[in-house]
Amino acid sequence: MLLNILKEVSDLVQIVQGISLGHIISGKCSYFFDIVFLLSIRIRLYCLPLYTIKTSMNKFLALACAVVFLLKTVKAEIITYKAPESNLVNHTIKVDVRQGTGNWQPVDVYTADVAARFDAQRIIKKTAFTYFDCSGSVKLRVKLNQGNIKEVRIRPTAYGIKPEVKGNIVEFELSASQYVSLEVNGNIFENLQIFANPIESSRPTKADAQTLYFGPGIHKIGRMVIPSGKTVYVAGGAIVEGSFVIDHAENVRICGRGILTQHPVQSDSVKPQNTTGTFSKFRNDHLIIQNSNNISVDGIIELPTGYSILMGESKHVSISNFKAFSATGNADGIDIFCSQDVKIDHIYMRNSDDCIAIYGHRWNYYGNTSDIKVDNAVLWADVAHPLLIGTHGDTDHPDTLQNIRVQNMTVLDHNENQLDYQGCIALNAGDSNLIRNASFENVEIEDIRKGQLFNLRVMYNRKYNTSPGLGIENILFRNVNYNGKRANMSVIAGYDDKRGIRNVIFENLKINGALIYDKMPGKPGFYKTSDMANIFVGEHVDGVQFLRKD
Structure with missing residues (x-):
């Protein structure tokens, strides 16, 4: 039978x-x-x-x-894209990819600026990245020119990728849809980021009248405002110099596999394209989404000089398969103001300021922020926070930031000298705003350079706030795992009797392999459980629990 x-x-x-x-x-x-x-x-x-x-x-x-x-x-399938010759191309690293025992296919490599130091001195270094599309697992062959290879690590370490070194060549396997950093001899700046994108599910054509199509090659557009109903397609192998604005629009899609940059692209015989003009009323961020609905961003890579994505007073926004690198001041990743129903999925961002920031009111954006979901995020903050919630709000008309769910997040690094801006996960209520009903599940934090794991404060930062925050409540941290030795003491602190923090649960918090919970073995009876986690719990805080759930 x-x-x-x-x-x-x-x-x-x-x-x-x-x-x-x-x-x-x-x-x-x-x-x-x-x-x-x-x-x-x-x-x-x-x-x-x-x-x-x-x-x-x-x-x-x-x-x-x-x-x-x-x-x-x-x-199975592999799709590679030829890079247009320009100052963004990296010629010192060679990458090939294949599936099974098939033929090796070359994959072009690009450069991006990252902040090696950002204090009284500013040091910018060149990192590298490459991208391709695939279905199924692939094998990578990377030829490096960094001298004697003593150590290779591929992060996130939770992926368990084991490289094989043959002279100056590193080989390893990568699963589809994995975004990783390959680092040689501990060099985290001149590293190689590899983006194994999923196969595009729907690719628009040039013939579509509703599509602004940027094919392979270099395009200089200035600042372009995208009207309702349009699709912007940036093909693999395309480099678009300029920025986009989605303002009071709906049903807009930006997609593709190519690169958007605000940095000057140098290449032979590249002429600027016609643009819709320069609009001084907009901030100089890379992609602005404001007062808009039903917006989708998928697959692109950004090299901004401002925010990668600024979102204000918008609803029903989806950001997926998104990558970004920045090296300048205030070059945040994704900043969300007064918006609702935002989904962020499968991203890799290395920024010189906050990677993801979720706020209330600022500038001309008003209203509450709610129903924000972040899933499968790899975050690397060379400066400031990987994830920040709170800070900005409307003292006269207090905002509520609520129903925020973050899951399957990896923090590759956090490096911040200023104590006020530390915290891999920071909930900082200011400007009379209230942060409530937020959860953080399945979070991996690697050995950060300088900062705290958690910073929960109802605060009054006179640099940014006009009043203290209202409070923080109903917060869940589930399955957060940290492996490292350099994290500073975390902080949970309210402001006063009426502006406090309550109901914070840590479930299955693990630090360097030790599970932290109220009845954990080895904890002296006179210790607080928070002492075992190196978390300072200050005044005006109620209902902090450390639980173990099998």
Whole structure:
């Protein structure tokens, strides 16, 4: 009977020979699912006699074999993009990629500025990055020119990637949709970031009248305002110098695999394109989304001189497969003001200021901020916070920042000299705002250079605030794991009796392998549990718990 099933499956898979996962995902091969449905019917027909048999393992084995046999016929895929020659191209690192025992394919490498030092002295260094699309796991071969290789690490370390070193060549496997940093001999600045993007699910064409299409090559656009209903497509292999504004618009999509930069691109014979003009009423940020609805940003890489994305008074915004590098002052990653229903998923950001900041009122943005979801984020703050919530608000009309969910986040680094701005996860209520109902789950924090793990304060920072915050309440930290020795003492502190912090739960907090909870072994009875976590719990704080949940 199993042979009959496999014979019928083998007939059907002749139909799907040559179908790639990219076609399936993009919907270009809708009949694939009809085939799967037909297979399920045939398998059930063959398995009917087995219902009279008490051994259910035969049915399971038949179904499993058929499904595995079918899926193995679906071809994996790699898509690479040729870089246009410019000052952004890195010629010292060579990268090749392949799947299985297939042929190696070259992948071009780019450079980006990062902040090596940002205090009285400002030191900018060149990091490197490369990108390609793939379905399934791939093997990377990286040829470096950094002298004798003594140590190689690939982060996030939770991925468990084990590199193999052969002279000045490093080889390793990477799963689809993983964004990683390859670092040699502890050098975190002249490192290589690798972005294994998923295959694009829907790619617009030049012929679409509603699409602004930037194909491979260099484009200089100045500042461009995108109207409602438009799609901006930045193809892989494209470099677009300029910035975008989405203002009082709806149903706008920015997507692709290419690069947006605010830095001058130097190349032979590149002429500026026509633009919609320069608008001094807008800040000089890279992508501004304000007073807009139903906005999607997917797949692009940004090299900004201001914020990577500034979002204000907007709703129903999706940001996915997004990457950014910055090195200048106040060059935050994604800053959200007075917005609702924002989803951020699968991002890698290395910034010279806060990577993600969630605020209330500032400038001309008014209203509460709510329903923010961050998932699968890799954050690297060379300056300031990886994640900040609070600070800005409206003293005269207090804001509420609520229903914020962060999960599956990795902090690769946090480096901040000023104590007021430390905290891998910082909740700083100011300007009479209230932060409530926020959760942080499955968070990995690596050995940060300088800063705190947690900074929860109801504060009055006279540099930015006109009043203290109102409070912080109902906060959950679940499955936060830190491995390192350099973190400073964390802080949880209210402001006064009416502006306090309450109901903060740490569930399965792990520091250097030790699970921190109220009845943990080795804790002296006269110690606070927070002492074991190196967290200072100050006044006007109530309901802090450290729990263990299996």
